[in-house]
Amino acid sequence: MNKGTIHIENLSIGYPGKGDVKVVASGICADINGGELTCLLGANGVGKSTLLRTLSAFQPKLGGEIRIQGKEIGDYTDKQLSRVISVVLTEKCDIRNMTVTELIGLGRSPYTGFWGTLSKEDRAVVEHSVALVGIPHLAHRMVHTLSDGERQKVMIAKALAQETPVIYLDEPTAFLDFPSKVEMMQLLHHLSRQTDKTIFLSTHDLELALQIADKIWLMDKMNGVTIGTPEDLSLNGNLSNFFARKGIVFDLETGLFRVDNEYTSQIHLVGHGQRYAMVRKALQRNGILANRNVTSDICIETGDLKGDGTFLLHLPGGQEVRVGTIEELLERVKDN
Numbered sequence: 001m002n003k004g005t006i007h008i009e010n011l012s013i014g015y016p017g018k019g020d021v022k023v024v025a026s027g028i029c030a031d032i033n034g035g036e037l038t039c040l041l042g043a044n045g046v047g048k049s050t051l052l053r054t055l056s057a058f059q060p061k062l063g064g065e066i067r068i069q070g071k072e073i074g075d076y077t078d079k080q081l082s083r084v085i086s087v088v089l090t091e092k093c094d095i096r097n098m099t100v101t102e103l104i105g106l107g108r109s110p111y112t113g114f115w116g117t118l119s120k121e122d123r124a125v126v127e128h129s130v131a132l133v134g135i136p137h138l139a140h141r142m143v144h145t146l147s148d149g150e151r152q153k154v155m156i157a158k159a160l161a162q163e164t165p166v167i168y169l170d171e172p173t174a175f176l177d178f179p180s181k182v183e184m185m186q187l188l189h190h191l192s193r194q195t196d197k198t199i200f201l202s203t204h205d206l207e208l209a210l211q212i213a214d215k216i217w218l219m220d221k222m223n224g225v226t227i228g229t230p231e232d233l234s235l236n237g238n239l240s241n242f243f244a245r246k247g248i249v250f251d252l253e254t255g256l257f258r259v260d261n262e263y264t265s266q267i268h269l270v271g272h273g274q275r276y277a278m279v280r281k282a283l284q285r286n287g288i289l290a291n292r293n294v295t296s297d298i299c300i301e302t303g304d305l306k307g308d309g310t311f312l313l314h315l316p317g318g319q320e321v322r323v324g325t326i327e328e329l330l331e332r333v334k335d336n
């Protein structure tokens with residue numbers, strides 16, 4: 001880990017107006033480390049994009065310091081900054097008549113002359129970036145023919161080709177299906193380790209961020225920015241406070257959020273393993289608290305011990321019913 005590539009001291013961000021100033025957040029103090037993946041989480045409109053734009057010098061800060069590799073951000077020229085920070089935006093760009101390799105080659109522009117001609121070394125960097133992101137099969141495709149997930153990887157390869165110690169990404173998992181979101185976060189985590197770069201991104205994918213990020217920044221209107229490892233934020237209650245909303249509870253055991261069901265009845269459940277967990281989940285989703293510790297006049301054996309693939313429902317009066325699926329089980333339970 002490369003400690004403190006970015007050092008932030010008492011930073012205020014926002015928008016100067018005609019008479020008044022709109023302060024979006026203030027008093028932010030933090031380090032962002034190289035070799036780590038840092039995820040910025042917060043509700044819509046809380047100021048994540050404003051923060052990212054300020055950190056990348058797209059908009060001026062209202063106050064405080066942002067030091068990158070020891071130098072204040074305002075002391076960098078644009079050209080110097082383009083060799084220190086690369087930014088991956090999520091907006092779909094309408095790029096036509098350009099191949100993937102040509103687009104990634106644009107990442108070399110801080111190093112090329114006016115005409116942007118790539119040297120042999122530049123082409124080697126492009127090739128290496130393509131390999132790091134694992135997209136050699138896309139290299140000759142036209143950019144406008146790519147899927148959202150593929151284009152996102154290409155934009156990351158372009159950022160890698162820019163050879164900057166810092167990469168910022170604005171919601172890189174937006175618009176992706178779930179497996180692609182997981183793949184994208186794993187790729188970024190892997191890249192942070194492999195390249196020792198400082199990778200900082202904003203996201204609404206809380207569960208993924210909690211499982212993959214090294215550091216989490218929680219941004220909210222009341223408390224500003226709270227920073228820590230996902231585990232520390234779990235233990236010290238910051239995560240549960242942050243997402244304290246009716247119907248959502250933070251499960252300390254798993255370190256993840258779950259829907260807080262309201263129960264209207266309960267069923268004694270016998271079994272263990274995955275079948276037990278799935279039956280319990282289905283019943284709880286239907287407002288029935290189900291586990292080994294509750295008592296009830298009907299009882300369900302989840303069948304994992306006998307292993308014949310059925311669920312056994314004990315009804316009042318000693319009657320037993322065997323069913324093959326959780327769907328049937330739910331119907332039987334509702335009938336009783």
Ligand SMILES: Nc1ncnc2c1ncn2[C@@H]1O[C@H](COP(=O)(O)OP(=O)(O)OP(=O)(O)O)[C@@H](O)[C@H]1O
Nearest residue numbers: 014015022024042043044045046047048049050051
């Ligand atoms: N150019 C601007 N001038 C004044 N206020 C702005 C400007 N751009 C954004 N804001 C305001 O600053 C606040 C933060 O906006 P920002 O876009 O940074 O939030 P966000 O957390 O990125 O939201 P989202 O998750 O919806 O993308 C909002 O209240 C927004 O209305």
